[in-house]
Amino acid sequence: MADKVLMKGNEALAESAIRAGCRCFFGYPITPQTEVAAYMAKRMPQIGGTYLQAESEVAAINMVYGATSTGTRAMTSSSSPGISLKAEGISYLAGSDLPAVIINICRGGPGLGGIQPAQSDYNQATKGLAHGDFHILVLAPNGIQEMCDLVSDAFDLADTYRMPAMILGDGMLGQMMEPVALPEPHESKIAKPWATCGTDMKRKHNVINSLYIKPDELEKIVMDRYARYRHIEENEVRYxxxxxxxxxxxxxxxxxxxxxxxxxxxxxxxxxxxxxxxxxxxxxxxxxxxxxxxxxxxxxxxxxxxxxxxxxxxxxxxxxxxxxxxxxxxxxxxxxxxxxxxxxxxxxxxxxx
Amino acid sequence: MKKITIFAGHYGSGKTNLAVNAALALKRRHDSVILCDMDIVNPYFRTKDSEAILSEAGVRLISPRFANSNVDLPYLPAEVAAIFGGNYVSVIDVGGDDSGAIALGQYADRIKAVGYDMLLVLNARRYLTLEPTEAVEIMHEIESASSLRFTGLINNTNLGHESTAETVTQARNYMEAVSKETGLPLVATSYREDLSPALTPQDGVAWPIKIYEKPGWALY
Missing domain, CATH: 3.40.50.920 (Rossmann fold)
Structure with a gap:
């Protein structure tokens, strides 16, 4: 294992996302998570990835939707008010069975609230994030090493179950520094036969969509999704x-x-x-x-x-x-x-x- | 002893805690000491957190007017002018990287006029300055943003609560490489006061420091 290094939580999230194969990051600055975006802005061009500062959080989450549709590992990060803005896009991701990693470095609320650490987005993350019947995976690290480890796991879980995964941290975890052993860069082996990445004229084209006009069709899709959620509840709890x-x-x-x-x-x-x-x-x-x-x-x-x-x-x-x-x-x-x-x-x- | 001592460097290299330690140490030898917080980049972990300790010791703290309040406005108060006058000796805590050093640049001419030391705080275990070349690059960026030249290096290598005496001394080759590349002397090696690294004259002044603001979530 490599020597430990001293990292800020926000930097550790960004670096381990890159090491987990994240190649697209779309962000918008907000205290106390801005270092995630700043770090990505510096590193992504060095490794041939894409960093883009969107014009708003709403744009950023929809860019994630587009990137992840192609099978690319994509991430966005924000803090509380910005997550509220992303909510609609997260519902669309869930409704289209798309994986994505979303980071919330929570600050005091409601409204613009404050910039100091808080956990007041618990209900939002676990229950009422946006419209529709759906869940997202929510992982809550309590130290910088665990932030590194869980980002990797979040990408794997999101790909495995084709759903968004959130890392729920707070301003304290984002800003504090601790020694970490960074994971080695690793390639995901999870196949994505659903991705819209070109047919090479060898298969029927894939469709990424969350619109179902016929209610019986939509009900079946949601029911199937909930069967998957039950499987996750049986197999993926951590404490x-x-x-x-x-x-x-x-x-x-x-x-x-x-x-x-x-x-x-x-x-x-x-x-x-x-x-x-x-x-x-x-x-x-x-x-x-x-x-x-x-x-x-x-x-x-x-x-x-x-x-x-x-x-x-x-x-x-x-x-x-x-x-x-x-x-x-x-x-x-x-x-x-x-x-x-x-x-x-x-x-x-x-x-x- | 120059009238102004500036601590600058990479994000999280330990500038703020060193600046607080330096101001408190200076106060034992000088009547009038100012700690000037010029970090208008990051609203977390700043000198304002140590306000009580500083004020008890009689160190005058000048910080962004609304620091640690709901309106963290990125401007410096006119009061900063105090560091150039009177009998004051001052310590300046600069924000991280070149973006933090921009705020310093506006005072460059006046700082040069009264005399200064600018110390590059380095932690050889910080992820984005693991290579001496990365540290040198940040040094040049800060000099360019602040219009001031560094005069020395400080080895503040640590691994937070996992720091040992060896963490400090293992950075010797690294510091030597940065010193050689920049021509700057290593003026001091700082370490948590409960550690006793085996230092030699080449490490500069041995500087045991206190960690102020040990928070409730700390693991040590």
């Missing part, structure tokens, strides 16, 4: 557990807040409170079964978020409300501290244990 075996209180946290929660857990353990953590890495598919198992032994759950209680609903659903679920949160770009989480843990201990 990590930390000291959950004996935990009375299980913190559920993803991304940046899981790092802060980890420090709070160490402090709580030092006080003799048995706290553990369940960290979903795939936010869709959500690791429901694994989380539900923990409700057999844990007495309470605590959702730690940089949002107003969005993931907490998925925690309650996963455990069928068998245990009380609490919330420790900040929002709007404010970052929760280990002490604030610890205070909530002590409160839960008083009420439940």
């Amino acid at each position: 990590e557990e930390l000291m959950t075996e004996d935990a009375d209180i299980v913190i559920v946290a993803y991304g940046a807040s899981s790092r802060i929660a980890r420090n709070a857990i160490m402090a709580a353990r030092a006080e003799g409170i048995r706290v553990g953590m369940f960290r979903p890495i795939t936010l869709w598919p959500y690791p429901k079964k694994a989380l539900n198992r923990l409700a057999d032994t844990a007495k309470a759950f605590l959702s730690v978020e940089l949002s107003m209680g969005q993931m907490i609903d998925d925690v309650k659903l996963a455990i069928n409300c068998r245990r009380p679920v609490y919330l420790a949160n900040r929002t709007g770009g404010m970052v929760i501290t280990p002490n604030e989480i610890l205070a909530k843990i002590r409160e839960i201990k008083g009420e439940t244990l």
Whole structure:
């Protein structure tokens, strides 16, 4: 393995996308993800790829649609307000069964919001991204190494299941620096017989389309797609557990807040409170079964978020409300501290244990 | 000691933390010290985060007027003129790469008039400056954007929380190559104060530094 290097999250996302074979990047600058585009602008011409700063986020996502239709690995990135603008295009990608990687380095909202880190796009990413019956894969890294690794996986999953995959990060992950071992450049072996890349007069032409005028046809397409989603829910969930075996209180946290929660857990353990953590890495598919198992032994759950209680609903659903679920949160770009989480843990201990 | 010391270099090379360390160290020898934040490129991880420590130590912080607020406007306040007058000695923290150094260029003539050192902060483990030639290229871009010449190099090689004493000393050949190519002396080697790299006179001044602003999500 090559020597580790020090990288910013945004740079790491861009470089590992290139190493995973991404050859088209369409972007538009927005804090705190601008370094992804800046990095791509510098590197893509060096490797014979295409970098294009579109005139808007709407244009960028539709350029992704075009590029990925040809079978090329394509990516776009933005931050919260820009993702809202891309929403229509993402629905079209899903409706046309097209793979693509979309990065959201989330900032405080709604509206223009702020420029500091937030997780308030959880519901948008996992549930209400755009119109129509569809899902996208949502992967939530909590460190720079995992950002590198998950970008690669996102391209593979998107190609395998022919659907968009999102890396949901936040301003903190985008901007912070950590040592990483970059993956070696690798070629994808996933065949794309559906791609519109020229027939060579040897086959019937392919059609990429999301318009179905006949309702029975559209219903069948959507039903088939949902069968694929069920397969993904069975086979592609990812999560990590930390000291959950004996935990009375299980913190559920993803991304940046899981790092802060980890420090709070160490402090709580030092006080003799048995706290553990369940960290979903795939936010869709959500690791429901694994989380539900923990409700057999844990007495309470605590959702730690940089949002107003969005993931907490998925925690309650996963455990069928068998245990009380609490919330420790900040929002709007404010970052929760280990002490604030610890205070909530002590409160839960008083009420439940 | 020149009136103005400028820290410039690649994004994420460690300029801001070195500038904060330098200003606090200067304050122990000088009454009037200014830390001037000229980074109007990136709104994250800036001197403003260390405002409390600086103000407690009596270092005057001059930073973009709306830094760390909702309106991060890319302009510098008129107050910057303070670095040229009075008894002040100043440390300037420049934004990353040539795009960050453009803001510095407008003051080039006045900086030259009062005397300055401009130090190129290098981290041999930063991905886009892994090769000495890449570091030299960025150096030329910054000089061209700022209309100022570098006077020395600082080895600030680190791997964040995975840094060891060896991380620092392994960069020696790299620094030597940059020094040879640019003709600039290696004036200092900086390292987290809990590490004790085996430095030699060729590494320049040994500069143990504190990491200010250790955040709640840090792993060390």
